[in-house]
Amino acid sequence: MPALVELIGATHRYADVVAVDDVHMALRPGELVFLVGPSGAGKTTLLRLINREIRPSSGEVWVDGLPAHSLRPTRIPELRRRVGVVYQDYKLLPRLTALENVAFALRVTDLQVSDAEAHDRALDALEAVGLGEKADAFPHQLSGGQQQRVAIARAVVRQPPLLIADEPTGNLDLETAWQVMKLLEQISRFGTCVLVATHNLEIVRRMQRRVLTLVDGRLVRDQPAGRVGRLAWASS
Ligand SMILES: Nc1ncnc2c1ncn2[C@@H]1O[C@H](COP(=O)(O)OP(=O)(O)OP(=O)(O)O)[C@@H](O)[C@H]1O
């Protein structure tokens, strides 16, 4: 199966810091992959390269056949439609209901979608994350875990081939974090490649999925699913 995401010697410098350093990696469709490493290791920078928020200083970043490293700005929306994004702080619009948040995301990225269709698809996505009953709630009326599930529904409503999540459980207690991770795992089972940057090593160990470890911008370890033992980067 061809790679869905491929980095070839990807390097990113911010002024004097080399945040991502000569990374080679490939992700396949339907894989759930964790990205771990100490604070400042380059996890967020790597996700931003994949989403073409930034361009590599050198090397290549391929996403679903598109060259993110050399993509013309006019083609960025084409790439973004293929990548769902989930953040630590949810980033929901506070004045819109859960349903409106999801429907709005669909409409701004695809002007062909009618109001009625956006409504139906948003409701389907909320039901898929177990929040059909909260469709009319505003973000402040939802728990952190529920808000994150709305954000996940928003990210997957167009069924992108890739979902990237930057510390999606960082604001959640362990039990809620576990539920959110199980939801991401379920999404990957439907064929979406899911890449999750996280500090939650307890969950990573329990899930036994592929783990990529970054230290000082370098990919120092790539552990296959089912063989995740020690995760302490100090030992690598
Ligand atoms: N916009 C920026 N300008 C300059 N340096 C930056 C910028 N963003 C990140 N850096 C630096 O790049 C390095 C990698 O940062 P990055 O945010 O990618 O790490 P991270 O692994 O996501 O860390 P954390 O676990 O704390 O979120 C760090 O040294 C950081 O200080």
Ligand SMILES: [Mg+2]
């Ligand atoms: Mg980060």
